[in-house]
Amino acid sequence: MLKSLIYLPIFFLSASVLSQGKAEDYAHYINKEELSKHLHVIASDSFAGRETGYEGQKLAADYLIASFKEDGLQAPPSHPDYRFPFQVLETVFSGSLTLHKKKLQLQEDFFYLFANEQSQREGSYKLIVDLKATSESSIKGNDVVFYANDTLTSFQIIAEYRALKKFGAASVTCIVDNYEKHFEILEHHVTSSKMTLIDDDKKEQVPLLFVDVNKVGKSLKKLDFSFAVSTASKVLDTENVLAFIEGTDSILKNEVLVLTAHYDHIGAHDGKIFNGADDDGTGTVALLEIAEAFQRAKDEGNGPKRSLLIMPVAGEEKGLLGSSYYSDHPIFAMENTITNLNIDMIGRVDEVHQGKADYVYIIGSNMLSNDLHDANERANTEFVNLELDYTYNSLEDPNRFYYRSDHYNFAKHDVPSIFYFSGVHEDYHQATDTVDKIDFDKVEKVSRLVYHTAWILLNAENRPELISQ
Template structure:
């Protein structure tokens, strides 16, 4: 028995050591590089297939998509948030005023090692618009597909870091949102019924349409539109720029980062429900294209090299936010933002 214990001791100590590594010694690019075009493509060819019937809010295809996400989190040993019996935040039909069937936000969670009460929310909506009267399936590969598969890869990267002993200092909530296409209803429901207090939410990084190249950047897979990064926190904007300069060197396009942008993109995706609650946000967006909200938004039209780069940038930004010593400072009041 003594011999067995002696042999087991090094393994036990190694396991304990793995839980206590100094995250400052980790290279986040090691984990960013687990995000690959091939894995993103594999996810998206399933997620944006006819099997999911356009993922319309409350319909069977959306629920299949939610199950797909949950199964991925289970396979990565990513848990649901504390206090939840499963990964689903159910939104009852009454909330939709009976116009939609009950639907589900899907939540994965990694608890922080040093500041578990503080949470970074990384989000993307996974719903789309379903099937039209003629039977055309709107697969939504870019709109409602590229973001959530990117989020799955980001979660996997953080899970691998945790497995290696580098648990983020702050908690991270991986938030797959329903009802975005119906008026940002899933994120609205969450901010009215948060699983962790909104005052403890340090930032929201939101990805919606990150898999295509718009006409203004034809031939360039190394750009992304950033929206909202400086609306509430100068510090968040500066951090975002520094992370990009250090690791990715992407072309950060701020064309739509304007309160008076006629497209009003700042107000048209789920990050805005966080911004309304004085939570700093970044919205990652590839711009519009001819297949927007058409049955032709399909997986073979995605630029997987662009999707990989954008997902890596969001991950690296999240890593910095989650592991910095102090939480981001909000130095601009939300009520100064136009459109309220």
């Protein structure tokens, strides 16, 4: 028994090494010249910021489909037009909040997230000082108010909200220091229209309110509270884009690896176009080049054993909507989906790595499977040699990056996933996120890392094994 346990990993390694030798024959199809050519189109003004459901996003989808066809990629049999359609409800909100009989001004004094017309609240309740000292029974069905000092980030507050929501809170109000900072960080979500999947909008939303401490104080014992929302809504049609390479092994081809990147951005506002060159034009064009490399391998008789689904998704900027809809309505069963590799912003250098561009943040690689983590490490060591930075690879990360890109909608279904990311920068969600600032050498290297990792996983004897819970 011990002898066989030693032998099997050696066999796996040798077979995989032989297969991986073929991978290098096609890596050159992923190159900075082609990446640049695609990105100059995807992030151009003609696509008007690629806002989900609008003309610019539709034009981007058309471009992606045309590129897949040009490179010889097929659509999956279930969706022969390369489109995975879904609908979103776009809603313009207005709201009112009265605290202690004082009417507060929306955006100036308070803002809110996650609400809809079913979220009206009115009542009187105590201010909770210590969240950790509260019990689930004291929260369920009640309105919760807590004070957050300036050590809590916006995303930590949202994490507290999600925990309180899970405990059954009817609403959550956070009285915050440094209100202006929170508003700046979340401004896009606060001031733009909101989109939800149609089914989600039918549910009552638990509202989260941010209130300026200077308007109400932090030593209140009790709050008289009235919150109301009014809305105007319309339904929009949108789509993820699909390309498919069927595996060559008669058995393993029933298992699929999914590559994702979101091709939407935040559109045009106040006369400015938000082109989203890095967010996530870089991930989108990486998918095009990785897809081409695998298709060339398939054309020459070296296609992967398992099947590969390449899926640029829409609606990420509105709440990971495209990946959420796919994960709830997959065309390949989640239990047959071995891995999701997700690329979101890989073309810039963040403040921490100034002067040292050869890095990428790896998020989620060992959350569900050590095998996935090892495959990515090996691909990097043998072929790319980037610094793999695991700073944000934590459920306790105050930025909550693990929960903030499309891989999460696969991970929540127990699909081992990696989020490839180069960090935020001063142009994040600004009109200044433009192609001229992209480091295409970096995009090429990270794209090749994703490609080599995918190759290993697609051709391995065994799929990544889940960590025992």
